Amino acid sequence: DMQLAQDAHIDAFAMNVATGDASIYNSLALAFDAARLQNFKLFLSFDYLGGSAGPWGKGQVLDLASTYFARGEYLRYNGKPLASTFEGSDQAGDWVDVKRQTGCFFLPDWSSRGARGALDLQGGVADGLFAWTAWPWGNRDMDSNTDASYDEALRDQNKPYMMAVSPWFYTNLPGWSKNWLWRGDDLWADRWNQIIEHQPEFVEIVTWNDYGESSHISPLYDNAMGLFNYGKAPFNYAQDMPHDGWRQFLPFLIDTYKGARPAITKEGLTSWYRTSPAAACSDGGTPGNTASQMQLEFSAAQVSQDRVFYSALLASDAQVEVTVGGRTQAGSWKHRPDGGVGVYHGSVEFGGRTGDVVIRVSRGGSTIAQINGRSVSPDNCRNGLNNWNAWVGSAMSGASIPAASAPGAPAKHPFRWSDGDMPQYCVEGHSSGDGRLDGLCRWSCALGFCPIHACTCTRQGTSQPGAPGWVNVPATGVDGVSDFGLCDFACHHSNCPGDVCRRF
Template sequence: MQLLIAALTAVALVLMPVHAAKEVFAHMIVGNLPEFTLSDWEDDIRLAQASKIDAFVLNIAAKDPSNDKSLDLAFEAANALNFSLFFSFDYLAQGPWPQANVTALLQKFTPNPAYFKHQDNNNNNAGRSRPLVSTFEGPDSAADWPSIKAATDAFFVPDWSSKTASDAAALAGGVVDGLFSFNAWPDGAANMTTDGDRAFQAALAPQKKAYMMPVSPWFFTNLPGFDKNWLWRGDELWDGRWRQVMEVVPDFVQILTWNDYGESHYIGPVRKKELGLFTTAKAPLEYVKGVTHDGWRKFLPFYIEVYKTGKVPAEVEEGVAAYYRTAPALACPAGGTKGNNVDFGQTEVAPEGLVEDSVFYAALLKSDEGVTVTVSIGGKQQTGAFTRAPAAGAGTLGVYMGSVPLGENTGDVVVTVSRDGQTVATAEGGKGISTECENNVQNWNAVAV
């Protein structure tokens, strides 16, 4: 029997897909999914595949009783659909992971054909295939990882963003094979820059270690039971951040997140069965209910292709996506929400100072020549303009961005892009804009259609 198991394992290893760098992942909170069925896992994987995402990063907490069931279903679905998964050990949600438990879980799942393998060409590894492993925080447990890596051959790319990039790279004798930054949101009312990304690359470059860059569309959380209630600026963040990916050209990109509903930066679908945390954390409202973010997946295939190939494709399917908050900033009480977070060394500001009362739109076009944008709010129309063109300039193929103010308008939002009087694409179907306040509190989340 042992010989048979060894033979089957060897066959599985031969069949495992092996990946080089320039891969795109989406962070998935497994703790939100205790009621997920195999069909649910398969549905989400299909959506990720349609968006050209390479793998789900499974965030798992140390004491979550649903881990065993959820991981078994996840890997069953991934194997059936030829998709990849890998672990991010969460050292904050329920305390640090014991070293033995990390080793045991990796030894159980990394031989699985669906576990993501990275082809490591650094440090004379001659293209060795190694299972990619990450964390959410946990730098105080850095000393565990030399032994874990020795037992599992892990390609270790943690998020130790509570440390500076240079300090994190040096922990435990430089145990990391790369670093992931969780700093995906701007500080204050200014747009996101690449300064943090460049600092990580500079710290990792001397040893030729990998950098995993974060990309996120939004951030708002109001979970009193978890002592969380703040907003970070999300205006122009999603499409602007993908432009920065093309500038930085990191080894990997991780999308934050697929399903972190509590922090409003999900790009996956919203199912009622995933929203138990709003009750557990005593949220004043389910601020993701009826608030789709599907629009933020619209251009992922385009962005990912440009990131991986370094060039714009010759042909694209033209389209438009839009996002907006469902109430003007001062229409409802702020709900105790602060702008920025003093726990991160930031200066606290009023949340309305971080956001614009606008409808934002992005259009993937072969050219903007002859193109007009019309934004209807409750039937009242405005003509929009593009304020940002593709890197190659106006008249070229790529994503064009712009916005129009809400003004006093309420109702359903429809964004239409036309060329020479003919409709090219329309974005619509999201929750409308209203000055009526659910539970007398502002919902700082955004709709993306």
């Protein structure tokens, strides 16, 4: 697994550890020994909610810290061993002493408190924050509203942000009171675009190997499937549902995030979809969203779409087609990279069609890459239940091409939006949630101004486009509209919709 992670240009594993499981001590010892041999990095993430013996005690944390923080294979940031958590904000006071005794850099996930609430705990004991916010709400696509709140709060204190990215989420483990999904669909493509735009100091992929939440990008191992028995799952929904293809373009995406201009020498294709139509069988009582986190619940079919999703790493534009049950449909690209070099993404609806699935990318009639995927069929239902997990396939071109690089790359520390500033690189975007602002977001993001509190950038360019001529028309949003500078920008450039903006 460490070699596969290195092949994907992943720098380290977060070792999630919880109380009540004596096996973790031997597992950690083996993992750190393997990391030393592999020249790979690990760091500890203390799970304060998942342990059968309750939250971590300060003494237990210090014991593990004394064992591992000084090891050469332990991940460091600015020379300090990095430690994280999954929740545990009620134990924030413990970390005052842990930091004093170990000198660690503390980057917890205290998402339940929000950005400013987490930063205020114990006099600002957190050196930065991780937000476990990798999935969209309900039937919406992923936006960057939460990231914006963290970005603003952390920037005020000059502290770093760790942004989460995940490809999927579905869990049905009634033994642990878990049964819901969050929208996957375009998420893997959308979220990497947001990461490249935002340029956080850290990115954490959620997860490497959590089969129980269908968020893994690791291979499937039969000897690691015991949680489906322990969690009393109605069936093993990870079996025969590989996710390895989601790693295929990570070297390009991670290197781009880090500010490089990675060269494409081979083109390729990745595709993912559910293997039975939503209406083919029972939804298993699985909602989209979860009331356990105070969310309005939808039916699963309202959230997870009957579509075949695909991404292609290409040196120039190409055609895509999807065949389901012998019927071929021309696909299209929802996202095209600026300059034509990079990751393209789109999807087609399969609706009620069933049968074998073939996804093909071609140029000038010649096939670049083709995936012969798993069939879509009611027969793929298990025990009369729909499997809301995704099947993922991938293929690379058999031939190499002359090296092609995107015409530009994001700066490692781009501008962050504030009053009067214009973010770099955005050339396409939409509203992050308030539909009244969607038209303004699309217009202003195309001109390089895409404030992350109101808009979500979906494509970056190599230079800021020119805006229409400037006129002196200061403005703000009408009552009830938080526009974060959109109206002032738009009205100063002769686009001042009266239903959204109010001139001074």
